[in-house]
Amino acid sequence: MKNRLNHLSIALLLALMLLLTGCSGKKGEESTTAAGTAGTSEGTSEGTSTEDGSLPQSDADEEAPLRAMYLTDKIGEYLFVGTENGALFVAPVPEELYGPEGDKLTADQLSVGTVVDIYGNNMMLQSYPGQYPGVTKMVVVKEGTEADTEPYQHLIDEIYTEPDPSQPPFMDLEYQNGQANVTVILSQGGYSWSYTDENGEEQNVVADSAHILAWEQLVDVTLEETSDLKLAPSQPLQDVEVTRWPVDARGTQDSAVPEGETVEVTEEDDGFHIKETEPGYVYLVKGIWENGEAEFGFYTK
Numbered sequence: 001m002k003n004r005l006n007h008l009s010i011a012l013l014l015a016l017m018l019l020l021t022g023c024s025g026k027k028g029e030e031s032t033t034a035a036g037t038a039g040t041s042e043g044t045s046e047g048t049s050t051e052d053g054s055l056p057q058s059d060a061d062e063e064a065p066l067r068a069m070y071l072t073d074k075i076g077e078y079l080f081v082g083t084e085n086g087a088l089f090v091a092p093v094p095e096e097l098y099g100p101e102g103d104k105l106t107a108d109q110l111s112v113g114t115v116v117d118i119y120g121n122n123m124m125l126q127s128y129p130g131q132y133p134g135v136t137k138m139v140v141v142k143e144g145t146e147a148d149t150e151p152y153q154h155l156i157d158e159i160y161t162e163p164d165p166s167q168p169p170f171m172d173l174e175y176q177n178g179q180a181n182v183t184v185i186l187s188q189g190g191y192s193w194s195y196t197d198e199n200g201e202e203q204n205v206v207a208d209s210a211h212i213l214a215w216e217q218l219v220d221v222t223l224e225e226t227s228d229l230k231l232a233p234s235q236p237l238q239d240v241e242v243t244r245w246p247v248d249a250r251g252t253q254d255s256a257v258p259e260g261e262t263v264e265v266t267e268e269d270d271g272f273h274i275k276e277t278e279p280g281y282v283y284l285v286k287g288i289w290e291n292g293e294a295e296f297g298f299y300t301k
Helices: 002-046 146-159
Strands: 066-072 078-082 088-090 115-120 135-142 171-177 180-185 187-196 202-207 227-233 239-246 261-263 265-268 271-277 281-289 292-300
Touching (some): 066 146, 239 265, 271 281
Antiparallel strands (some): 078 088, 115 135
């Protein structure tokens, strides 16, 4: 009898242990499943994709804009200065120019001292001032005045050099190419120029050059279509004469130069314009000032 009780006690003890072990295992299994479900839920939330299967883009994926102030130098040419690093650079004002409220603007509506965010490829060419050609969009952040440019005037003074009175003015060309406003420094040829030296005496300088078709170095102007080109001299012009030749005539020596075609130039409120300029021509520009005249040139492609 005693042995039967002992065996029964042992059996009951074993059954109880099995029962407790089973409950513990079931509880642990439920706990693991719950944790796994939570982890899957979080992973799905973090990896949600768009309908095409790609992850949605965040604002961090976009290139940060360069914040800069719009300035002009001592001869009226515009440029920018980074408001964070104080670096001077030039950049085209793109067609995608917007005000603080998203309204579309034009380049002539930018005032000196205005702060803008500049979007583009963030590739600055190594020069001084720097050059940022890859601008795609500008957004006005804050309107400004000339007084706001005072902290940067010392930078303008550093790059400005007093014009040499013995040299004629230089000539830039401004035009719109696609969405960008482009400025090109024209190649210079011969000139005749008079000036008063430091002793108050009148001096005359004459520099001869070959015909423009024989110039080895001639700046090119890329046109997407027939365009209006604005002449931008460093001193106001009294008059200008423009002649052109087919670009295939480049390399012709002086003795065999073909007759050129006179090009119409119009004088408007903002200066002289060469209208309906076409690709495929060499253009000779003769600038006329009170103190003399000078030749400039470019070719279109």
